[in-house]
Amino acid sequence: MKNIHADKVLILDFGSQYTQLIARRVRELGTYSEIYPWDIAIEKIIAFNAKGIILSGGPESVTLQNTPEISNEILKLGIPVLGICYGMQAIAKQLGGEVEESNQREFGYAQVNIESGSELLAGLSDQTVEKNNAVLDVWMSHGDRVARLPNGFNVIASTDSAPIAAIENKQQKIYGLQFHPEVTHTKKGKEILGRFIHDICGCGSDWTSVNIVHESIENVKLQVRGDQVILGLSGGVDSSVVAALLHKAIGEQLTCIFVDTGLLRLHEGDQVMETFAQHMGVKVIRVNAEQRCLKELKDEADPEKKRKIIGNLFIKIFEEESSKLSNAKWLAQGTIYPDVIESAGASTGKAHLIKSHHNVGGLPEDMKLKLVEPLRELFKDEVRKMGEELGLPYEMIHRHPFPGPGLGVRILGEVKKEYADLLRLADDIYISELRAYGLYDDVSQAFAVFLPVKSVGVMGDGRRYDYVIALRAVETIDFMTARWAHLPYEFLDHVSRRIINEIDGISRVTYDISGKPPATIEWE
Numbered sequence: 001m002k003n004i005h006a007d008k009v010l011i012l013d014f015g016s017q018y019t020q021l022i023a024r025r026v027r028e029l030g031t032y033s034e035i036y037p038w039d040i041a042i043e044k045i046i047a048f049n050a051k052g053i054i055l056s057g058g059p060e061s062v063t064l065q066n067t068p069e070i071s072n073e074i075l076k077l078g079i080p081v082l083g084i085c086y087g088m089q090a091i092a093k094q095l096g097g098e099v100e101e102s103n104q105r106e107f108g109y110a111q112v113n114i115e116s117g118s119e120l121l122a123g124l125s126d127q128t129v130e131k132n133n134a135v136l137d138v139w140m141s142h143g144d145r146v147a148r149l150p151n152g153f154n155v156i157a158s159t160d161s162a163p164i165a166a167i168e169n170k171q172q173k174i175y176g177l178q179f180h181p182e183v184t185h186t187k188k189g190k191e192i193l194g195r196f197i198h199d200i201c202g203c204g205s206d207w208t209s210v211n212i213v214h215e216s217i218e219n220v221k222l223q224v225r226g227d228q229v230i231l232g233l234s235g236g237v238d239s240s241v242v243a244a245l246l247h248k249a250i251g252e253q254l255t256c257i258f259v260d261t262g263l264l265r266l267h268e269g270d271q272v273m274e275t276f277a278q279h280m281g282v283k284v285i286r287v288n289a290e291q292r293c294l295k296e297l298k299d300e301a302d303p304e305k306k307r308k309i310i311g312n313l314f315i316k317i318f319e320e321e322s323s324k325l326s327n328a329k330w331l332a333q334g335t336i337y338p339d340v341i342e343s344a345g346a347s348t349g350k351a352h353l354i355k356s357h358h359n360v361g362g363l364p365e366d367m368k369l370k371l372v373e374p375l376r377e378l379f380k381d382e383v384r385k386m387g388e389e390l391g392l393p394y395e396m397i398h399r400h401p402f403p404g405p406g407l408g409v410r411i412l413g414e415v416k417k418e419y420a421d422l423l424r425l426a427d428d429i430y431i432s433e434l435r436a437y438g439l440y441d442d443v444s445q446a447f448a449v450f451l452p453v454k455s456v457g458v459m460g461d462g463r464r465y466d467y468v469i470a471l472r473a474v475e476t477i478d479f480m481t482a483r484w485a486h487l488p489y490e491f492l493d494h495v496s497r498r499i500i501n502e503i504d505g506i507s508r509v510t511y512d513i514s515g516k517p518p519a520t521i522e523w524e
């Protein structure tokens with residue numbers, strides 16, 4: 001079996017919003033990568049045993065005092081280093097070059113002229129202009145620029161406003177790019193990173209879904225041996241992939257607990273049972289907690305209290321059910337790498353909050369079960385690929401995110417069964433039409449919201465006085481900011497008609513045109 005961790009790239013995070021993207025790109029190129037904070041102890045860096053180190057960009061300016069620095073020790077390890085944006089400036093400063101605040105800040109597209117003879121960039125070109133100079137279309141985002149090279153370095157790319165736009169020291173294998181190769185706007189970005197990790201660092205390409213699945217299965221087998229494992233299955237991507245993986249690894253030793261709070265989407269519970277229990281033969285205990293949940297939510301209109309009630313009930317039921325499985329020794333969880341990075345950042349107080357994380361799956365610590373977390377090293381896109389590899393249905397793996405409290409935060413104010421039933425029908429029409437029009441994958445998240453206010457409408461000869469449904473669809477990369485999706489009017493018209501005509505109890509449909517910020521994606 002391939003050792004998928006044999007070649008590793010370490011990414012030191014200086015606080016860029018693109019740091020995770022760098023790590024993902026490296027992995028897409030077939031090499032395992034991990035992110036550490038910029039000031040991690042040198043012993044940990046040595047122990048990690050990377051074949052290459054990449055320094056991310058960052059929001060600060062090396063021209064100021066007390067800003068993050070790259071230590072000389074790292075630059076002397078003999079491991080190739082690539083600094084991106086702030087990372088390049090930190091290298092330049094550390095090695096005796098000069099960085100200055102530029103009076104021409106550059107944000108967005110830029111064209112850089114490439115010097116021939118560069119190990120990192122030569123031969124790459126998006127277009128060739130006069131004198132056969134190669135030009136790359138890149139994405140810049142910087143205020144400072146390197147003004148004087150450190151000794152031993154050459155300029156390998158330049159623009160008018162940043163004459164030193166990329167640098168290299170072939171002998172010491174230290175490289176710097178003022179632009180961002182990790183974003184897709186830099187057309188040859190992936191090739192540049194490939195040059196660094198494959199050609200310069202000598203890393204292989206064994207980090208592939210097939211190999212990851214194989215190794216994960218072997219690891220799970222070694223970890224749990226003959227013991228019984230329990231998993232809280234929600235039907236979301238992460239827990240579904242864990243279920244499929246564990247089932248493949250340990251079969252009958254896995255028991256999943258699926259809690260239906262009554263706040264799931266139309267037929268969702270049945271679909272989960274069909275996929276896992278019927279098709280795959282996974283042991284799934286389905287708990288119908290609708291009545292219990294509605295009872296506890298009665299008269300409660302406060303969004304945060306509703307979240308707590310649903311979350312606590314989930315945990316309580318999970319505990320009740322798992323305590324019946326007295327010989328279980330392990331609790332499986334769908335923790336993924338961004339969760340690990342976030343909680344590491346949070347514990348050192350250095351987190352740049354990526355997305356507030358409010359998973360209902362936060363299970364009690366006193367369960368006395370050992371944790372098995374087979375997705376801990378993986379990014380979401382890798383989890384999806386693993387799901388595909390394990391044969392899960394495409395629609396399940398590429399689903400929009402669904403909040404832990406489910407429809408509980410999409411019914412404004414008090415939750416009632418009548419409201420949940422109406423919302424389920426409306427949401428189902430909306431989502432299935434998005435799929436039918438081929439729009440589902442174009443938006444990051446889409447859903448219907450139930451507004452418990454009544455509005456007048458006319459149906460035939462009669463007036464009706466019924467509830468309102470709001471439709472929401474957003475486009476976003478990180479869910480921290482989002483723009484409302486500009487869905488075609490014709491599509492919205494069609495969905496609105498279907499909802500009002502087919503659902504007895506809804507008289508009006510609106511479309512939410514609020515961005516985040518200032519609005520949030522969910523309505524509560």
Ligand code: XMP
Binds near residue numbers: 307359402479520
């Ligand atoms: P907001 O509404 O904060 O949502 O803009 C950002 C993303 O987080 C999801 N979300 C939740 N997920 N439990 C969850 O597991 C929650 O309580 C919760 N609230 C919001 C939301 O669906 C969106 O993807």
